[in-house]
Amino acid sequence: MPRISFFILLLFSAVALPWWISSIFLLALVLYFPWYYEGVIAVLLYELLYSLNSSVLWLTLGILLLIPIIEWLKTRLYVFH
Numbered sequence: 001m002p003r004i005s006f007f008i009l010l011l012f013s014a015v016a017l018p019w020w021i022s023s024i025f026l027l028a029l030v031l032y033f034p035w036y037y038e039g040v041i042a043v044l045l046y047e048l049l050y051s052l053n054s055s056v057l058w059l060t061l062g063i064l065l066l067i068p069i070i071e072w073l074k075t076r077l078y079v080f081h
Contacts, residue, residue, distance in 0.1 A: 007038040014046040022046065026063075030070055039063055 006029055013022040026043070030036045043063045051057075 003033055003036075003038070006033075007042075010039065010042045011045060014042045015049065019046070019050075030067060031074070034074075035067065035071060037067060039067070 010022070010025060010029060013025050022042070026039045030039055040060060040063050044057065044060045047055075047057050047059050
């Protein structure tokens, strides 16, 4: 239940708050929850709302690459054990 609640808050922050607050919140959620792919939906929503018509979805592709890298780092760092 907390994962769904935080996802709804993340969607709200992607629409209503500045991009840097949403980014910090997304990073905290990715570090806290394992394999937090719900963040991709929030980033996709942000890009669809605020990007240019002809732009490639670079932020969405970046977060898709960043989540497995962060999960790999979480298995190697002592802080997350």
